[in-house]
Amino acid sequence: MFISNKEISDVLVVGGGVIGMSIARALKKNGAGEVTVLDSGRLGQEASSAAAGMLTAQADAEKRDDLFDLCYEGRGLYEGFAQELKAETGIDIELETSGTLSVSFNKHDSRRLDNIYSWQNAAGLPVQKLDTRELLELEPRLSSEVKGGLFFPRDVQVENRLLVKALAASLKQLGVRIVENTPVTSLLVENGKIAGVETPVGNFSAPIIVLAAGAWSSLIPLGGPGETERNRSLSLDVIPVRGQMISFQPGKRLFTRVIMSLTGYLVPRADNRLLAGATVEKAGFDKNVTTSGLESLSRAAFEIAPELKKIEISEKWAGLRPCAADMLPVIGQYDNIGGLYVATGHYRNGILLAPITAHMLLAQITDGQNSKFSTLLRPGRFTQAVSV
Numbered sequence: 001m002f003i004s005n006k007e008i009s010d011v012l013v014v015g016g017g018v019i020g021m022s023i024a025r026a027l028k029k030n031g032a033g034e035v036t037v038l039d040s041g042r043l044g045q046e047a048s049s050a051a052a053g054m055l056t057a058q059a060d061a062e063k064r065d066d067l068f069d070l071c072y073e074g075r076g077l078y079e080g081f082a083q084e085l086k087a088e089t090g091i092d093i094e095l096e097t098s099g100t101l102s103v104s105f106n107k108h109d110s111r112r113l114d115n116i117y118s119w120q121n122a123a124g125l126p127v128q129k130l131d132t133r134e135l136l137e138l139e140p141r142l143s144s145e146v147k148g149g150l151f152f153p154r155d156v157q158v159e160n161r162l163l164v165k166a167l168a169a170s171l172k173q174l175g176v177r178i179v180e181n182t183p184v185t186s187l188l189v190e191n192g193k194i195a196g197v198e199t200p201v202g203n204f205s206a207p208i209i210v211l212a213a214g215a216w217s218s219l220i221p222l223g224g225p226g227e228t229e230r231n232r233s234l235s236l237d238v239i240p241v242r243g244q245m246i247s248f249q250p251g252k253r254l255f256t257r258v259i260m261s262l263t264g265y266l267v268p269r270a271d272n273r274l275l276a277g278a279t280v281e282k283a284g285f286d287k288n289v290t291t292s293g294l295e296s297l298s299r300a301a302f303e304i305a306p307e308l309k310k311i312e313i314s315e316k317w318a319g320l321r322p323c324a325a326d327m328l329p330v331i332g333q334y335d336n337i338g339g340l341y342v343a344t345g346h347y348r349n350g351i352l353l354a355p356i357t358a359h360m361l362l363a364q365i366t367d368g369q370n371s372k373f374s375t376l377l378r379p380g381r382f383t384q385a386v387s388v
């Protein structure tokens with residue numbers, strides 16, 4: 001064996017965001033034996049903490065497609081997921097069930113909402129069309145310039161910072177080994193099979209590895225004993241897409257539910273904070289908040305709620321969404337490298353899709369079972385998989 005083992009596990013999960021932690025938890029709960037999560041920083045502190053926590057399967061769906069089906073099914077798992085986490089850890093992830101409003105401020109946006117209403121209503125999905133008066137009755141602090149909107153009663157939200165806390169607590173209770181501040185520098189392959197990972201503090205070996213390193217997933221090269229393994233990378237095509245966010249602390253709750261417009265969204269939290277998001281930018285791995293980002297976020301927030309102009313921004317931050325070339329998640333076994341699984345590319349829906357991703361990978365790893373989404377989301381879909 002070429003690896004001088006530091007630790008031996010049955011499963012190693014690379015990356016402890018919501019995706020990696022949800023998978024590690026599902027595996028451990030279902031008898032996977034020794035499960036280790038390695039993270040280059042601290043658990044859950046990247047995109048998973050930066051997110052807005054919206055579980056908006058319907059409000060974002062312009063048409064019925066595969067992503068809609070995945071998100072819709074994923075949303076259906078959340079109530080059980082939240083209840084289980086509460087029972088396991090005592091942490092309430094604040095699954096708020098007051099629904100989501102999508103609002104329009106001009107004819108173009110209204111036409112877009114009409115299209116969404118038409119297909120979802122015809123499909124028998126819960127959605128209501130509201131006029132200006134009805135919207136202002138529901139949310140009196142909404143701008144009186146609002147032209148119309150849709151109400152999605154089943155599109156809800158969670159406090160994602162509590163979600164990462166709950167997942168980390170669950171892993172600790174289950175006995176999952178957590179190794180923080182330890183970047184994986186390569187994935188070690190031997191005779192066409194995964195054998196372990198390399199880190200600055202030594203190698204970790206395991207016959208099964210789940211790569212869930214979010215926006216950084218494409219950066220980790222392959223390594224191993226032979227020339228063919230070294231200095232090659234996986235064909236994943238996942239890039240970072242920055243999202244900047246701000247929040248206000250008005251001292252009281254201004255809105256009851258999530259409100260989305262074509263240019264931004266407002267998310268009211270139980271502690272009265274009001275989050276406003278988000279930019280969508282290709283800026284490499286830069287997580288800075290920018291002047292132009294703040295301007296566009298403020299503009300979008302003020303359009304929905306003009307009174308925010310009088311309230312100071314209390315927090316600002318940015319995170320990197322993992323985005324694959326076709327903007328769909330990348331979930332499943334990696335072609336040609338036995339024992340290597342991938343779960344990344346969740347882009348704008350990683351919080352929503354964490355439980356269903358864990359569900360799908362658990363079935364694949366433990367029973368070799370594919371779901372109806374497996375072909376669509378397979379890691380090998382991009383280019384020729386690296387053959388070793």
Ligand code: FAD
Nearest residue numbers: 015017019040046048052053054184214243349350351352
């Ligand atoms: P991350 O949370 O980024 O975790 C990846 C982990 O891998 C990190 O902890 C990192 O330290 C670790 N890592 C990286 N490289 C290595 C390495 N070499 N070795 C070891 N560890 C490594 N989704 C929703 O569903 N609803 C929303 O409302 C929503 N809003 C969003 C708003 C913003 C502003 C942003 C930025 C994202 C939003 N998202 C939302 C998307 C969601 O946050 C992401 O899709 C999701 O968090 C991705 O989870 P992840 O675990 O794959 O990535």
Ligand code: GLY
Nearest residue numbers: 243277278348349
């Ligand atoms: N899903 C919200 C965002 O990505 O900004």
